[in-house]
Amino acid sequence: MLTGMTVTRAYKTELDLTDRQITACKRHAGAARYAYNWGLARKQEAYKATGKSPSAIDLHRELNALKKTELPWMYAVSTCAPQEALRNLDNAFAHCFCRCTLKQEGKLKGKLGYPQRKTKKKGLGSFHLTGFVVVSPDAIQLPRLGRLRLKEHGYLPVAGVKMLSATVSKQAGHWYASVQVEQERAMPSNSGPVVGVDLGIKTLATCSDGTDIPNPKPLKRRLKKLKRLHRAVSCKQKGSNNRKKAAHRLGKEYRKVGKQRADTLHQVTTRLATTKSVIVIEDRHVASMLTNHHLAQAIADVGFAQFRRQLLYQAAWYGSRVVLASRWEPSSKTCSACGWYDADLELADRVFRCQNADCGQILDRDLNAAINLSKLAGSSSESENACGVGSAGRSREAAVKLPTQAEA
Numbered sequence: 001m002l003t004g005m006t007v008t009r010a011y012k013t014e015l016d017l018t019d020r021q022i023t024a025c026k027r028h029a030g031a032a033r034y035a036y037n038w039g040l041a042r043k044q045e046a047y048k049a050t051g052k053s054p055s056a057i058d059l060h061r062e063l064n065a066l067k068k069t070e071l072p073w074m075y076a077v078s079t080c081a082p083q084e085a086l087r088n089l090d091n092a093f094a095h096c097f098c099r100c101t102l103k104q105e106g107k108l109k110g111k112l113g114y115p116q117r118k119t120k121k122k123g124l125g126s127f128h129l130t131g132f133v134v135v136s137p138d139a140i141q142l143p144r145l146g147r148l149r150l151k152e153h154g155y156l157p158v159a160g161v162k163m164l165s166a167t168v169s170k171q172a173g174h175w176y177a178s179v180q181v182e183q184e185r186a187m188p189s190n191s192g193p194v195v196g197v198d199l200g201i202k203t204l205a206t207c208s209d210g211t212d213i214p215n216p217k218p219l220k221r222r223l224k225k226l227k228r229l230h231r232a233v234s235c236k237q238k239g240s241n242n243r244k245k246a247a248h249r250l251g252k253e254y255r256k257v258g259k260q261r262a263d264t265l266h267q268v269t270t271r272l273a274t275t276k277s278v279i280v281i282e283d284r285h286v287a288s289m290l291t292n293h294h295l296a297q298a299i300a301d302v303g304f305a306q307f308r309r310q311l312l313y314q315a316a317w318y319g320s321r322v323v324l325a326s327r328w329e330p331s332s333k334t335c336s337a338c339g340w341y342d343a344d345l346e347l348a349d350r351v352f353r354c355q356n357a358d359c360g361q362i363l364d365r366d367l368n369a370a371i372n373l374s375k376l377a378g379s380s381s382e383s384e385n386a387c388g389v390g391s392a393g394r395s396r397e398a399a400v401k402l403p404t405q406a407e408a
């Protein structure tokens, strides 16, 4: 049976800009960055003085007044750019406060992510425009910037969608436009089986039906290289140029590992979402932020966040359901056959041995965990993540934000 639903989706594509357009884009990105930094300083100042922080709307009004006196150059850019930057700043604070609460509850050991000033050093950044966005097969028309040519013709959707907004960004020397659109989509119902998936370090994922998804092989080689590069950074003198260079090489290698992992994860999540009706995974969202010094584990954790995000939108796209089992569910320590609980199971134990005399089941630790997860298909813990932003349950009816090509 097919039922329609509205999804929000982003399409990202490279721009083919003239020098003049590049200047205009830089100016917009600069205005967005300026507004963000200015807003951050204003918020801190106001908070110190009054204990209250002005909202994005207040700040935008204030900034508009400043244009007349101190910031006349801002008239050259669309008002959207600074306005959206201030809105982003509000979101950044909301996110930080959410993490604060989690930290107080002892559920988070990572950094709080207090909003930081944006600097040119970290790249020119981006700006977000709402309002009049028109797309044709070979160009995109934006407020103030006019008609910008596209490198790839016909990729952006032209008909049958509602344009919401556009983001222009510069990455590694190239300019991109990402348009957010709302589109109708017939949602297929998915009648596949229920599956529990345990994500691991040795194997990427173990499914309760007994199938394994191995890690991509080159990752292992890369891990070795990463370790070496890590050592190279730490043995160089702090503040030295050599350390900077080593850190740069390390960063590049991390990006490669990340890309490769994302590729594999994308294949896996698509396969799961198209063939299974319900997918149960462990909700390691918060636990994954725990700091740890085991390199492979750290990368597995990053992969988990990606896996979860991709699985959620893939599932919404293909009509399957994702259940996030509470991370306190002892899925790896419980016998999947009889429910006997092994309190002494260590992370190093790769095989689960049931000590219950009537059962005595012996099987792979990850498979045992995956089977336990699959039994939680009816559990109610599917709808909320750590910050209560977006959810598996809601995403079926509500908007599903799809990552853009470059992210995926």
Ligand SMILES: [Zn+2]
Binding pocket: 335, 336, 337, 338, 339, 340, 354, 355, 356, 359, 360, 361
């Ligand atoms: Zn047992």
